[in-house]
Amino acid sequence: xxxxxxxxxxxxxxxxxxxxxxxxxxxxxxxxxxxxxxxxxxxxxxxxxxxxxxxxxxxxxxxxxxxxxxxxxxxxxxxxxxxxxxxxxxxxxxxxxxxxxxxxxxxxxxxxxxxxxxxxxxxxxxxxxxxxxxxxxxxxxxxxxxxxxxxxxxxxxxxxxxxxxxxxxxxxxxxxxxxxxxxxxxxxxxxxxxxxxxxxxxxxxxxxxxxxxxxxxxxxxxxxxxxxxxxxxxxxxxxxxxxxxxxxxxxxxxxxxxxxxxxxxxxxxxxxxxxxxxxxxxxxxxxxxxxxxxxxxxxxxxxxxxxxxxxxxxxxxxxxxxxxxxxxxxxxxxxxxxxxxxxxxxxxxxxxxxxxxxxxxxxxxxxxxx
Ligand SMILES: Nc1ncnc2c1ncn2[C@@H]1O[C@H](COP(=O)(O)OP(=O)(O)OP(=O)(O)O)[C@@H](O)[C@H]1O
Numbered sequence: 001x002x003x004x005x006x007x008x009x010x011x012x013x014x015x016x017x018x019x020x021x022x023x024x025x026x027x028x029x030x031x032x033x034x035x036x037x038x039x040x041x042x043x044x045x046x047x048x049x050x051x052x053x054x055x056x057x058x059x060x061x062x063x064x065x066x067x068x069x070x071x072x073x074x075x076x077x078x079x080x081x082x083x084x085x086x087x088x089x090x091x092x093x094x095x096x097x098x099x100x101x102x103x104x105x106x107x108x109x110x111x112x113x114x115x116x117x118x119x120x121x122x123x124x125x126x127x128x129x130x131x132x133x134x135x136x137x138x139x140x141x142x143x144x145x146x147x148x149x150x151x152x153x154x155x156x157x158x159x160x161x162x163x164x165x166x167x168x169x170x171x172x173x174x175x176x177x178x179x180x181x182x183x184x185x186x187x188x189x190x191x192x193x194x195x196x197x198x199x200x201x202x203x204x205x206x207x208x209x210x211x212x213x214x215x216x217x218x219x220x221x222x223x224x225x226x227x228x229x230x231x232x233x234x235x236x237x238x239x240x241x242x243x244x245x246x247x248x249x250x251x252x253x254x255x256x257x258x259x260x261x262x263x264x265x266x267x268x269x270x271x272x273x274x275x276x277x278x279x280x281x282x283x284x285x286x287x288x289x290x291x292x293x294x295x296x297x298x299x300x301x302x303x304x305x306x307x308x309x310x311x312x313x314x315x316x317x318x319x320x321x322x323x324x325x326x327x328x329x330x331x332x333x334x335x336x337x338x339x340x341x342x343x344x345x346x347x348x349x350x351x352x353x354x355x356x357x358x359x360x361x362x363x364x365x366x367x368x369x370x
Pocket of ligand 1: 048202
């Protein structure tokens with residue numbers, strides 16, 4: 001018997017999982033633990049290895065090295081390889097992959113052929129109700145909308161009670177308007193059923209909005225696996241900072257816990273009291289403030305582009321050094337191109353600092369004020 005304080009068995013564990021195609025390292029030492037009921041989003045630029053990671057978990061690819069466990073069972077390592085149908089995974093792909101000649105009910109019941117007929121029919125009815133398609137059981141895929149087809153695909157994936165559902169860009173074939181709606185519905189079903197899911201997307205907003213955790217990949221590696229808030233507010237690397245939202249990078253300096261850069265004092269850096277070190281500071285457009293500075297006599301920052309985005313107006317400013325910085329302003333504010341401006345960082349912001357390509361939270365050892 002499990003003690004109540006004993007940690008739950010993870011739904012999925014990847015340990016040092018690698019897979020290459022020729023000399024392309026599509027997955028390079030992936031480490032990830034997904035807890036039961038967690039919804040993890042997997043994001044990164046095209047070719048970073050998202051689909052490879054999913055295919056390795058599903059058993060559609062064999063790792064060259066490393067171990068994969070699903071619900072406490074090893075499904076792939078140096079000596080074991082379980083076929084996809086022998087792993088407790090459900091798959092939902094972009095193109096639905098429904099059988100066109102089978103009814104909705106037959107599609108959903110396809111993976112349940114080991115169950116007695118009556119039990120199978122009951123489970124099919126149950127999952128179709130879950131995705132609100134109980135009354136479409138006799139239809140064929142071509143008689144459904146794209147969103148409905150995607151809900152059938154989810155019902156089919158959920159029917160055998162998988163330990164993990166893997167979703168590969170499930171909404172990318174849907175148009176923009178439908179997408180948000182279908183996404184909310186599908187995520188709602190995953191939540192109410194407590195389903196563990198790994199969800200590949202190339203949409204940053206989607207990754208942040210629906211993930212309990214966001215896994216950011218580049219070049220076959222995981223750069224950061226963290227809560228959406230930490231991925232956005234405390235990116236672990238320069239790449240994560242620039243990929244997950246807009247970011248500008250300025251050369252900066254920390255001296256006696258004071259962070260300064262071309263636009264002046266940015267913030268204090270608690271715990272860096274004895275430091276004297278060059279860093280780069282990451283500034284997001286919502287962290288940068290502007291005000292017109294018509295009275296100034298010296299050359300200085302100037303607005304060089306203005307983009308109206310509806311609720312907000314994006315201003316791009318060129319600093320004296322030639323570097324540019326972006327600033328979101330409310331939709332009522334529009335400083336025309338050419339406006340001389342004073343630039344500051346919004347009060348209370350503690351920006352990310354980088355040394356090289358990595359974020360630093362502690363002052364680097366050995367660099368102190370004389
Ligand atoms: N079967 C294959 N044979 C050879 N190379 C492959 C194969 N599958 C993937 N690759 C390569 O491995 C790398 C990772 O591909 P993968 O499809 O996992 O990326 P992705 O992040 O899912 O990309 P996208 O967002 O474009 O779908 C790419 O460089 C790709 O060209």
